[in-house]
Amino acid sequence: MEKEKPLILVSNDDGVMAKGIHELVKFLRPLGEIIVMAPDAPRSGSGCALTVTQPVHYQLVKKEVGLTVYKCSGTPTDCIKLARNTVLDRTPDLVVGGINHGDNSATNVHYSGTMGVVFEGCLNGIPSIGFSLCNHAPDADFEAAGPYIRSIAAMILEKGLPPLTCLNVNFPDTADIKGVKICEQAKGCWTNEWAAxxxxxxxxxxxxxxxxxxxxxENEKNDHWALANGYVAITPTTVDVTAYHFMDELNKWFN
Known part of the structure; x- marks a missing residue:
């Protein structure tokens, strides 16, 4: 590996053959050496799931200057754990998940295997970013997202991120992106969740x-509003799920 270049570890939950991950690699290649370890088939909705009932296997798919691609039988989180512990000879400078086919705004962040990639990197002290597009189609057009992905990734390589903090970046499905908004996670829920x-x-x-x-x-601060109105939604996200605001009250209950 070319140690003078930043090392970027890439995975997703749509599988190693998905268009989104190939486009992501294309956008990121000018920034450093790319190692891909992605599921061998779609694993959407797997969140931070781990494979614990059977062995996990990986296989080399492609190796060329500046790019090595592996496929893995496990989950997106498995992919990051396996790459870090068996393939890489140093800690990545950046972990990137995506580009997901479908957005991961609002509560989707909790279910997303793409964000499972990001959370695993973040938990290990590695600056981590998830990229998603509001389009589920296999042949979705990711070109408008490209310049933003490259500039965001370059910025995080330069500046880093605070401990236990990662970025959830979602793109509207439009060629005419209006710009970037730093957002909070939209508050909402899913209904009518099962079809017979x-x-x-x-x-x-x-x-x-x-x-x-x-x-x-109508909350213009949330990611759902930003996407609906043509903006890139960047939501700083923490993996520390402690409800600090409730600790004092809860202490009163037990003391």
């Missing part, structure tokens, strides 16, 4: 689906 799909004379089969309800649709 009976089979074999059994009615108890369902596909996961749903509709997101934004509880603050």
């Amino acid at each position: 799909c009976p089979r074999l004379n059994d009615p108890n089969y369902f596909w996961l689906t749903g509709e997101f309800t934004d509880h603050e649709p």
Whole structure:
């Protein structure tokens, strides 16, 4: 490995063959040496899941100057753990997840395997960023996101991020991006989450689906509003889930 260049570890949850990860690599290549360790098939919605009931296997897919690609039988989080412990000879300068086909704004951040990649990097003290586009199509157009991805990644390579803090970056599905907004996570919930799909004379089969309800649709500070209005939404996200604001009150209950 060329140690004079930044080392960027890349993964996703749409699988190693997804267009989004290939576009991400294209955008990031000028910034350093790229190592990809991505799932061998889609693992969307896997969050921070780990494979604990069977061995995990990885395989070299491609190796060329400045780029090495592996596929892995595990989850996105497995990919980062496996790459760090078995493939890399030094700590990455940056961990990047994406580009996800579909946004990870609002509560989606908790379910996202793309953000599972980011959280794993962040938990290990590595500056980490997740990139997602509001388009689920396999052939989605990522070009408008490219300059933003490169500049954001370059900025974090230069400046770093605070401990236990990562970035969740979502792009609107438009060629005419208006700019960047630093956002809070939208408050809302998913409803109508299951669609019946009976089979074999059994009615108890369902596909996961749903509709997101934004509880603050007029809140111009949240990521959901930014995306709906054509802006890149950058949400600084912490992996410390302690409810500090509730600690004093809870102490009163037990003392």
